[in-house]
Structure formats: structure tokens, C-alpha cells
Amino acid sequence: xxxxxxxxxxxxxxxxxxxxxxxxxxxxxxxxxxxxxxxxxxxxxxxxxxxxxxxxxxxxxxxxxxxxxxxxxxxxxxxxxxxxxxxxxxxxxxxxxxxxxxxxxxxxxxxxxxxxxxxxxxxxxxxxxxxxxxxxxxxxxxxxxxxxxxxxxxxxxxxxxxxxxxxxxxxxxxxxxxxxxxxxxxxxxxxxxxxx
Numbered sequence: 001x002x003x004x005x006x007x008x009x010x011x012x013x014x015x016x017x018x019x020x021x022x023x024x025x026x027x028x029x030x031x032x033x034x035x036x037x038x039x040x041x042x043x044x045x046x047x048x049x050x051x052x053x054x055x056x057x058x059x060x061x062x063x064x065x066x067x068x069x070x071x072x073x074x075x076x077x078x079x080x081x082x083x084x085x086x087x088x089x090x091x092x093x094x095x096x097x098x099x100x101x102x103x104x105x106x107x108x109x110x111x112x113x114x115x116x117x118x119x120x121x122x123x124x125x126x127x128x129x130x131x132x133x134x135x136x137x138x139x140x141x142x143x144x145x146x147x148x149x150x151x152x153x154x155x156x157x158x159x160x161x162x163x164x165x166x167x168x169x170x171x172x173x174x175x176x177x178x179x180x181x182x183x184x185x186x187x188x189x190x191x192x193x194x195x196x
Contacts, residue, residue, distance in 0.1 A: 101131030155179025
């Protein structure tokens with residue numbers, strides 16, 4: 001199955017339009033970041049690190065720190081404009097602090113076929129990866145165009161927030177293959193039930 005089109009509860013999706021929102025989306029329909037192994041898969045699948053990057057040094061403390069950042073980011077992207085609550089301010093302070101850490105340093109090297117590929121200069125540290133995610137959240141929150149494109153999925157009980165970059169800004173679902181398909185099936189069932 002292609003990344004971004006998950007249908008099972010533990011499959012990872014990357015279809016929100018921003019990496020920080022992809023992290024927030026790991027709570028639906030159930031908690032997806034249930035182990036360090038899944039976190040490693042999410043880090044690689046999200047593009048935070050190039051494929052093949054060793055993450056064997058990631059441990060349970062990484063999982064806790066990613067979950068903490070996810071909670072702060074969710075609070076900030078779901079906040080009403082001008083929100084001035086203590087919890088919002090704490091989340092903003094924490095995201096800003098994490099964003100101050102430099103992201104992992106990439107370099108270009110020749111791959112097996114001779115083409116240039118990206119790799120990291122060394123094993124990525126948790127703080128550097130969190131810094132990349134927090135910077136993405138800061139950029140999203142401070143970019144008026146991207147912020148105006150934030151949408152809540154219209155799928156039944158779907159809390160996923162995504163950036164609508166569709167033509168005409170008419171995207172309704174986090175994923176046409178997931179929530180969109182569920183809505184189409186539900187409409188079809190209602191029509192069949194009414195026709196009886």
C-alpha cells in the first residue's frame with residue numbers, strides 16, 4: 001500500500017500536507033505511535049531522515065518526546081485565532097524552544113547508481129528531529145497563506161487537520177481514499193435504504 005493511503009488502524013499516513021500535521025494525525029483512528037519500532041517507521045516514512053538511516057539508537061524516551069510535541073502541535077493548530085489561554089501559551093513556548101535546535105545536517109553522496117542521494121552526516125539525535133518538526137509547526141503557524149488553508153476533515157468523527165492546497169480550495173477530506181470513500185459508501189447505503 002502506498003504511503004498516505006492507510007486504511008488499517010496502525011498503518012501510517014502522510015497526506016496532511018505538512019510533516020507536523022502528519023505527526024498530529026497519528027492519533028486517528030486510534031493511537032498509531034504505539035512503540036519505538038512504529039516511531040522509527042514514522043520518522044523514515046515522513047522523510048525526516050533518508051531511507052536507510054539507522055535509528056537503532058532511538059528508545060522509549062524518543063517516543064515520549066515525539067508524543068509531547070504532537071500534543072503541543074495539535075493544541076496550536078486547533079486553537080481559535082487569537083487564543084490566549086495558559087495551555088496554548090505553554091504549548092507555544094515549548095514548540096518555540098524545540099524549534100531552536102538545529103535539524104540534522106544532510107550531505108549529498110553518490111549512490112550505488114552514481115546519482116547523488118541525501119544522507120545525514122551522522123546518526124540523527126532526537127532533539128534535532130524534534131527541531132525539524134517544531135520548525136515546520138512554526139512555519140505553518142506563522143504563514144498566513146498556509147494557516148488559511150488549514151481544514152478539519154469533514155469525515156464522520158475524523159479529527160485530522162490538513163492543509164488544503166487543492167484547486168479552488170474545495171478539499172473536504174483528509175484523504176479521498178479513506179474518509180472520502182467512507183462518505184461515498186455511506187451515501188450509497190442511504191440511497192439504497194431509501195429506495196426500498
